[in-house]
Amino acid sequence: MVHLFRTSLGVMALAAASFGLGDLGLGDAAQAASGPFLAHQALYDLSLVKSRSNSVNSARGRILYNFSGSSCEGYTSEFRQVSELDSGEGKVTLSDLRSNSWEDAGGKSYRFKIETRMNEADAGRVDGSAERDGDHINVKLKLPAPKNFTLDGKIVFPTEQIQRIIAAAKDGKPLLELSVYDGSDDGQKVYNTLTVIGQPIPADRAAAPDPSTSDEHMKSLKRWPVTVSYFDREAQQKEGEQTPVYAMAFELYENGVSRQLVLDYNDFVISGAMGKFDVKDSKPCN
DSSP, X not given: OOSOOGGGGGOOOOOOOTTOXXXXXXXXXXXHSOSOOOOEEEEEEEEEEEESSSOOSEEEEEEEEEEEEETTTEEEEEEEXXXXXXOSTTOEEEEEEEEEEEEOTTSOEEEEEEEEEETTEEEEEEEEEEEEETTEEEEEEEESSXXXXXXXXXXXXXXXXXXXXXXXXXXXXXXXXXXXXXXXXXXXXXEEEEEEEOOOBOXXXXXXXXXXXXXXXXXXXXXXXEEEEEEEHHHHHHHOOXXXXXXXXXXXXXXXXXXXXXXXXXXXXXXXXXXXXXXXXXXXXX
């Protein structure tokens, strides 16, 4: 789960505090996270953990995630989350979110398409691209309406976000703050993120089994417990609001794969257990 599934807020997710951006150049993250990301497909089965306000009686669904690419050709993420929420008295909401994105390895270019459906009706589409130009980012939206605008350059795209989290984890940093743009919501939102990184879990420590723990590509890798909270940057700037709109916890392997997802939507919490995991072929860089 290299991409943080952030766009699940549109119904997605994978995702960061306080050593800040510092002097780390935006193009340095790829070198900071040593080792390539693993091209893979993962299926997660969703179920309700708890409902804090009794607003949800039951929940079920699946996330299907495909990640591929390399440092020379860029990284492609394909994500689909189908969820069914039962709020009681016959009120069932079926949501279907699909996201496709591409990001170059240097964190300079990002393209995205996101489609959401609620109860079989088209709830919205976002289609656009973002290009880093010096100390700012130029965004061009085709949908939901044509629009061009500029963002502060101290913002990362989703794959670079994971690169920086892994780099911070390897450096023993427990906190990381990043502003992230992924095109979710209406394509104009930027989220401030706070990532809390726990102590590394060595490869030889027993784990609750799932398809990733038995895969030969994963057995020698360490992982970290990670929790990423997302905050509405605009609300924080205007109102000082510090309540996260969404949080996600997971175990993150050093090759970008994630397991044991927990999606916290404030009113209710959903877990994502990995039900299937397949390593995909990837072309080496020339």
